Amino acid sequence: MERIPILKMGSFLLVTVQVDMHDQLAMNLQSDLTDKIVSAKARGVLIDISALDIVDSFIGRMLGNIASMSRILDAETVVVGMQPAVAITLVELGLALTGVRTALNIEKGMDLLRASIG
């Protein structure tokens, strides 16, 4: 089954979404990340969505689920690199992404993670 790779960098996990995900792929990512946070004892998760040219309600829900699930497992999630057109569209769609922390790029996302983990 196709899967999106999860990289471990110190106590962080990095996911770069590079394909136009169908729903099952997004669901797999959600469960793979849950397992990996536990097995790698990760404290932070960085999800780079700069290659995504849309975020719809399904992907939005997945990002929200990952954020709340990681929080329960004592890890912070930061979503980075959302394209401006995607952000504008999300707002009009009505998706608030409450509880999902975002940053402009990977570097800023890392800073945010380091600061919040201390």
Add this chain to the structure above:
Amino acid sequence: MTGKGEILPLRASEDVVIVRQRVRALAAQEGLKLVDQTKIVTAASELARNTVIYGRDGTALLEAVEAGGRRGVRLTFEDRGPGIADLQLAMKDGYTTGGGLGLGLSGSKRLCNEFEIESKVGVGTRVTITRWR
């Protein structure tokens, strides 16, 4: 109005990805700005997923349209699924019977210039959206 259309099947979640990609290509070809392309592709993703999940099997028709010198993209999603009993309710933000966010119909209406929905219980559902350049 011109209508040179492409019909795509909607049976599985992979078909939703293909519809997104074809709508993107058409919207770019018709000269929609990037943000307007993003809006119609996002709306298409929502409606295509509804067709697969609730309609169970259906089609998407993608057309380039022209009216009064304006060009645009028109998409029609059609299925012979269970239909929607209360359209007003289904169009409300947050209303879902499938454990979703209930944003697909109401949100895609906001993302387009024109939105039309017809549905009959036991017959099926048809949603048509248009985004002008």
